[in-house]
Each structure stands twice: as structure tokens, then as C-alpha cells.
Amino acid sequence: MGRIVVISTGGTIASRWQGTGFAADADGREVMATAPLPEGTTVEVVDLFRVNSPRLTTAHQLTLLRTVHEVLADPGVDGIVVTHGTDTLEESAFLVDLHHHDERSVVFTGAQLPMGTAEGDGPGNLYDALLTAATTRGLGVLVSFAGRVHAARGTVKTQAVALDAFADPSRELLGKVGFGKVTLLRTPRRPQPLPVPAMPEVPPRVDMVMHHADGDAVLFEAAVAAGARGIVLIGTGAGNATPEIVDAVRAAVERGVLVALTTRVAAGPVTEIYTHGGAVDLVAAGAVPTGTLRAGQARIAVLSALLATDDTAERVRILRESLTPAEREALVEA
Ligand code: ASP
Numbered sequence: 001m002g003r004i005v006v007i008s009t010g011g012t013i014a015s016r017w018q019g020t021g022f023a024a025d026a027d028g029r030e031v032m033a034t035a036p037l038p039e040g041t042t043v044e045v046v047d048l049f050r051v052n053s054p055r056l057t058t059a060h061q062l063t064l065l066r067t068v069h070e071v072l073a074d075p076g077v078d079g080i081v082v083t084h085g086t087d088t089l090e091e092s093a094f095l096v097d098l099h100h101h102d103e104r105s106v107v108f109t110g111a112q113l114p115m116g117t118a119e120g121d122g123p124g125n126l127y128d129a130l131l132t133a134a135t136t137r138g139l140g141v142l143v144s145f146a147g148r149v150h151a152a153r154g155t156v157k158t159q160a161v162a163l164d165a166f167a168d169p170s171r172e173l174l175g176k177v178g179f180g181k182v183t184l185l186r187t188p189r190r191p192q193p194l195p196v197p198a199m200p201e202v203p204p205r206v207d208m209v210m211h212h213a214d215g216d217a218v219l220f221e222a223a224v225a226a227g228a229r230g231i232v233l234i235g236t237g238a239g240n241a242t243p244e245i246v247d248a249v250r251a252a253v254e255r256g257v258l259v260a261l262t263t264r265v266a267a268g269p270v271t272e273i274y275t276h277g278g279a280v281d282l283v284a285a286g287a288v289p290t291g292t293l294r295a296g297q298a299r300i301a302v303l304s305a306l307l308a309t310d311d312t313a314e315r316v317r318i319l320r321e322s323l324t325p326a327e328r329e330a331l332v333e334a
Contacts, residue, residue, distance in 0.1 A: 001040035002078030002134035005071045006032055006126075009064065009092075010051040011085025013111035013122040022114045024050050024085065031083055034115060035126035038180070041134050046071065053085025053092075058203035058303065061092050065099055069196055072102050079133030080106045083126065086157055086165055089143065093152035094297040097141035098304050098322060101193045106141045107133040108152065112163050121146065121163050128177040135182050140190045142174075149175035151188035153324075156294050158266075169267035170292040189324040197307035204229035204306045208295050210264055211241040217248035224251075230258040230302035233287060234295045239263045239270035239279035246281045253286030256312045258305060258319060261287040262298040269327065288319045291327030 008014065008028025015022040028045035037043060048067055049060060064082070071080055084092055093108040100106060109129035111122035129144040136142070141152035146164040154168035168174075175184040207223035209231060223231050231252060235241050239261045249259050261282050263270050270289040272279045283289055290298040305318040 001038060003042050003044070003076060004079050004081055004130055004133050005044050005046060005077050006081045006083065006130075007046045007048050007064065007067055007071070008032075008083045009049040009053070009056075009060075009085070011053050011083065011087075011089075011110045012114050013083050013109070013126070014050060015052075015114040016116070017114070024052050026050070026115055028083070031115070031122070031126070035123040035130070038127060038131045038134060041130055043130065051085070053088040056085075056088055056092065061095050062197070062199055062203070064092055065096055065196060066199070068096055068100075068106055072104060077104070079104050079136075081126070081129045081133050082106065082108045084108050084110050086110045086112065086145075088296065090152070090156050090166075090294075091296045091300050093141050093143055093155070094300045095304065097152040097190065098301065099194050099196050100141050103137045105133050105136045105139055107136075108141065108143045109145055112159075112161060112165055131177060131180070132182050136184075139174075139184075139188055144177060147177055148173060149177060149182060149184070151190075153188065153190065153297070154292055156296065170269070189326055191321055191324050194304055194308060194318070194322070197304070200307060204303065206230035206232070206299050206303050206306070208232045208234060208299055210234040210295075211236050211245065215241070215245070217242075217244045220245060220248045220252070224248075224255065224257060228257060229306050230260070230299070232260045232262060232290075232295050232299045232302060233282065234262055234264045235270070235279065235282065236264060238265075238268070238273050239282065239289060240274050240277065241282060242277035243281070244277075246277055246285045249282055249287050250285035258302050258312070258315050259287040260298045260302050260319060261289045262293060262295050264295075268292065288316055290319075291323045293323070293327075
């Protein structure tokens with residue numbers, strides 16, 4: 001059915017007890033040895049990293065992106081599975097999706113329970129991811145987890161410990177895996193993919209700042225002072241903050257910082273409804289609303305725009321175009 005390359009990066013699916021807690025430890029071959037292979041599938045392993053995913057850096061993520069492209073340069077490969085920690089899986093998967101130009105699927109998976117756990121979810125998730133990689137085409141980058149298939153875009157970790165850890169809270173489920181087949185329930189929408197960026201000597205700093213009652217502009221300004229080239233402002237509600245934060249956004253944008261606006265609410269688009277520091281004023285000050293992308297993925301979209309060009313206006317255009325037309329329409333309609 002297919003020749004699949006598994007890129008192993010660590011996470012709980014590769015974790016063992018370290019005396020005080022669990023940490024990524026096993027290499028890719030050990031991880032692969034836990035799972036049965038779908039019939040007719042052959043697997044080659046690339047042992048890339050062995051880290052808990054909260055420790056991943058932009059350099060790790062760009063290395064993963066380049067590795068995916070190197071693997072896909074071989075026309076004999078039918079698909080890729082990436083085993084990854086669940087904590088930042090949504091970020092790495094979205095980075096690969098933003099730059100994915102290929103019909104072949106790249107399927108991310110992981111586990112909530114460590115290696116070797118009786119009834120652990122790693123082997124089943126890996127089997128499903130292999131099946132998904134071997135049997136799907138033209139869907140971009142996917143996340144296969146707990147019998148479900150999600151588009152990378154929009155999918156976030158919604159459960160800290162429960163096994164069904166991923167969902168896109170703003171959309172219907174993409175598909176299911178079971179009884180040896182993948183059933184698709186809809187077609188994911190993706191914008192035009194971006195070229196793969198050159199490896200920067202020092203990746204740009206991109207920070208996130210979350211607003212809350214009594215929140216001021218101190219942390220936002222600290223991010224600018226720390227050298228952030230991009231900032232994701234995580235507003236309340238439909239993407240709101242305060243007049244003081246609007247001023248800080250305007251000043252940052254004038255200095256060439258790329259500011260994205262998302263929301264701390266789980267589902268639905270950032271929408272320009274409110275003034276007095278709301279999304280209406282934040283967008284007027286130069287923040288780019290990021291539709292239904294949640295903070296981690298909005299940050300990756302900012303990173304990709306920063307890596308694409310040095311031109312400030314062009315970065316804004318690229319960030320806007322990293323939304324799908326439907327995501328952009330949601331901003332206008334609401
Ligand atoms: N700490 C783990 C990580 O590497 C969690 C997991 O993989 O589920 O993200």
C-alpha cells in the first residue's frame with residue numbers, strides 16, 4: 001500500500017520514566033517497534049530529535065520542515081508520519097502545512113500515555129497515522145489521533161490528559177480512522193502554500209502576550225524591548241484589549257514589528273466589533289486579525305511571514321494571505 005517515512009522527534013510517544021517524571025528518551029526505531037504496520041506498508045525511520053515538545057525551538061521546527069521536504073524529494077516515498085510531543089504538535093504541524101506543496105500527506109501523531117503503558121495510546125495512534133499517510137492524498141498536513149483525523153490548520157490540543165487530545169473547536173471533524181480505513185467527512189481548505197524559507201542564522205523572536213482584566217501594556221512593551229520582530233496579542237472575546245494596548249500596538253507597528261491579533265476564547269473568529277481598545281482599534285493600529293487561528297498557530301503564521309521577506313508591508317500581506325478565503329470572509333461578515 002505504500003512506503004512511509006516516519007520522522008521521530010520525541011514526546012510522550014517516545015517517553016520513559018526518568019526517576020522523577022517522564023521524558024522523551026526512545027529513538028525512532030524503538031517507537032516504531034511498538035506499533036503494528038498496516039498491511040502492505042513498509043516503513044523507514046528518520047531519528048531526528050528526542051525531546052519533550054515544550055523544549056522545541058524555532059531551529060528545531062525549521063529543521064523538521066527541511067527534513068520533510070528532503071524526504072518528499074524522493075518520488076518513491078508515498079507519505080510521511082511525524083511522531084511528536086502533543087504539547088506543541090499544533091505549532092510544528094501548522095508550520096509544515098503552511099509550506100507544504102505536495103499531494104502526499106504528512107501526518108502528525110503522538111500519545112498521551114508513555115511508551116510501554118498497558119493500554120497505551122501510542123501504538124494505535126501510530127498505526128492510524130501510517131494508514132492515513134498511506135491512503136490519503138491532497139489534504140495537506142494532517143493530525144491523526146485517537147481514531148480521528150484533523151487538518152493541521154485550526155487544530156489545537158484541547159485536552160491536557162484525556163486521550164482524545166485534539167480538535168478544531170471552530171469546525172466540523174475532518175475524518176475518522178477505524179476498521180482499517182480512513183473516512184473523510186469534508187475537504188480541508190488551504191491557502192496557497194509558501195516557499196520553504198532559508199535557514200536564518202538567528203530565527204526572529206516572536207512573542208505572545210495575553211490580555212486579561214487589569215492587563216496593561218507592560219508585557220507587550222517588554223516583548224518589543226526584548227527584540228521581538230513579531231508579537232501575537234491574545235485578546236479577550238472577539239479580540240479586544242484596552243486603549244493603552246492599542247497605543248502600544250501602534251508604536252510597535254511603527255517600529256516594524258508584525259503584530260497579529262487572536263483571541264483567548266476557544267472557538268470562533270477574531271471580529272472587529274468593539275472600539276475603546278477593542279478589535280476595531282487594534283486593527284486600525286496595525287494588528288492583523290488572524291481569523292480562527294489560535295495563538296500557537298497565529299505565532300507560526302507570523303514567523304513564516306517574517307522569514308519570507310524583510311519588507312514590512314509584504315510581511316503584513318503574507319500574514320493576511322496565510323488565512324483561507326473563508327477565514328477572511330468570516331472577519332468581514334461577522
Ligand atoms: N510532554 C509531552 C510533549 O513532549 C506531552 C506529549 O507528548 O503528549 O509534548
